[in-house]
Amino acid sequence: MSGKLIFAYINVRKEFLIHVVQYIRQDEKYIQGINITNGDNGQFRTYRKDRIIAKFDNELDANLYDLADNLDHAIDVLESTIPRLQSKSAAFNTFDIHFTGFRKADKERLIKLAEEKKLTVRQSVTLNLQLLCVGYNASIKKIEKAQGMGISIMNESDFLNFLETGEMLLGE
Incomplete structure (x- = not known):
């Protein structure tokens, strides 16, 4: 897969931005690519897939996206990505x-x-x-x-x- 990815993203600081990324690679948790969003040209970034609010086919659709209409969804995404304490008996992968x-x-x-x-x-x-x-x-x-x-x-x-x-x- 190659080309541009355009998506709405919320980070842990509750900052909401539209990102345009020249795709490099992805795995089940992350997308990595060159950020080409307004003045950030050339910065290599890694994004958590679970913090992506919406994906867009083009930049016009992204510009028309209204966060106010989707705020509840954005908050749900953010809350669901904050790490929860796991019991010691729970099986989990390490980082x-x-x-x-x-x-x-x-x-x-x-x-x-x-x-x-x-x-x-x-x-x-x-x-x-x-x-x-x-x-x-x-x-x-x-x-x-x-x-x-x-x-x-x-x-x-x-x-x-x-x-x-x-x-x-x-x-x-």
Whole structure:
């Protein structure tokens, strides 16, 4: 699949925007592409599929979309995407992350933040890793290995944004 995707999206900050994205790839949870919305040309973004309010065939239809008429639906989408606490007995998949290239104190702080959000911190780049967070002194070998495995790579500020919003801003 390729071409443009046009959709209404609500983020965790309750900001509602129409996005025009040159499609790159998607999986069951995320759409990744180059944001070409009004002045944001060239920014690689990752969007959660469950936060998409509506999809459009063209930009004119998107411009005619009235959020006020669909506000209840937007709020329902937002509320349904806020993580719920799961019981310890519930079976669920993990979200695995590895930190590399950070000073010891910074790495410990980031690991603590990740664990507070119930992410699984791995000690190396593994087959099931979803995210590699890189610091100023990151290993080129780890970055290349992660790229070869299709793992998302981000820096510290992008990781902190991800923790706050659930959105990945990759390749700024």
